[in-house]
Amino acid sequence: MTAKRAAGLVIFRNVNQAVQFLMLQTSYGEHHWTPPKGHVDPGESDWVTALRETKEEAGLSEDDLDIYKDVSKVLNYKVNGKPKVVVYWLAKLKNPETKILLSDEHQDLKWLPLKEAQDISGYDDMKQLLVEFNEKATVLSS
Numbered sequence: 001m002t003a004k005r006a007a008g009l010v011i012f013r014n015v016n017q018a019v020q021f022l023m024l025q026t027s028y029g030e031h032h033w034t035p036p037k038g039h040v041d042p043g044e045s046d047w048v049t050a051l052r053e054t055k056e057e058a059g060l061s062e063d064d065l066d067i068y069k070d071v072s073k074v075l076n077y078k079v080n081g082k083p084k085v086v087v088y089w090l091a092k093l094k095n096p097e098t099k100i101l102l103s104d105e106h107q108d109l110k111w112l113p114l115k116e117a118q119d120i121s122g123y124d125d126m127k128q129l130l131v132e133f134n135e136k137a138t139v140l141s142s
């Protein structure tokens with residue numbers, strides 16, 4: 001069975017020397033919380049998808065971000081019994097005060113430190129990703 005593919009960016013900002021992750025709440029389904037990401041369109045690369053979805057879902061373009069192309073992680077899980085693969089890269093919001101512009105796909109956003117971002121994400125693989133990305137983000141911010 002071909003896996004459904006998605007890609008996105010796990011975006012953090014630095015406020016008072018603390019790392020906070022951007023989480024968006026879907027306006028559909030279970031209203032789950034996720035970093036900006038979405039399905040890879042036919043012929044599109046994961047990287048281009050991640051940038052496109054970040055622009056569509058959070059209003060942020062490449063210029064707003066430092067994107068760490070060498071810091072990435074792939075999650076594999078099942079949605080309605082079908083395999084899904086999601087590629088994430090780590091990115092830092094250059095100006096922590098930049099406003100996030102949500103699309104109709106999301107109804108709320110939060111900037112959260114590691115523990116709260118893990119709690120709201122709800123899934124073990126995302127919790128582990130956040131631990132690893134938090135370590136990198138902390139080093140990159142120091």
Ligand SMILES: Nc1ncnc2c1ncn2[C@@H]1O[C@H](COP(=O)(O)OP(=O)(O)OP(=O)(O)OP(=O)(O)OC[C@H]2O[C@@H](n3cnc4c(N)ncnc43)[C@H](O)[C@@H]2O)[C@@H](O)[C@H]1O
Binds near residue numbers: 028030032038078
């Ligand atoms: N239930 C619904 N009702 C109406 N419209 C819907 C819908 N689901 C999707 N859509 C439509 O699909 C579009 C989204 O497309 P995109 O924006 O292109 O794609 P996406 O972020 O990958 O979508 P989704 O939210 O489904 O993915 P996720 O893997 O987080 O989430 C998919 C599922 O996997 C679960 N999940 C998320 N992360 C997981 C993980 N790490 N492990 C296990 N399960 C996980 C989530 O809780 C969720 O149940 C929306 O515009 C909407 O129109």
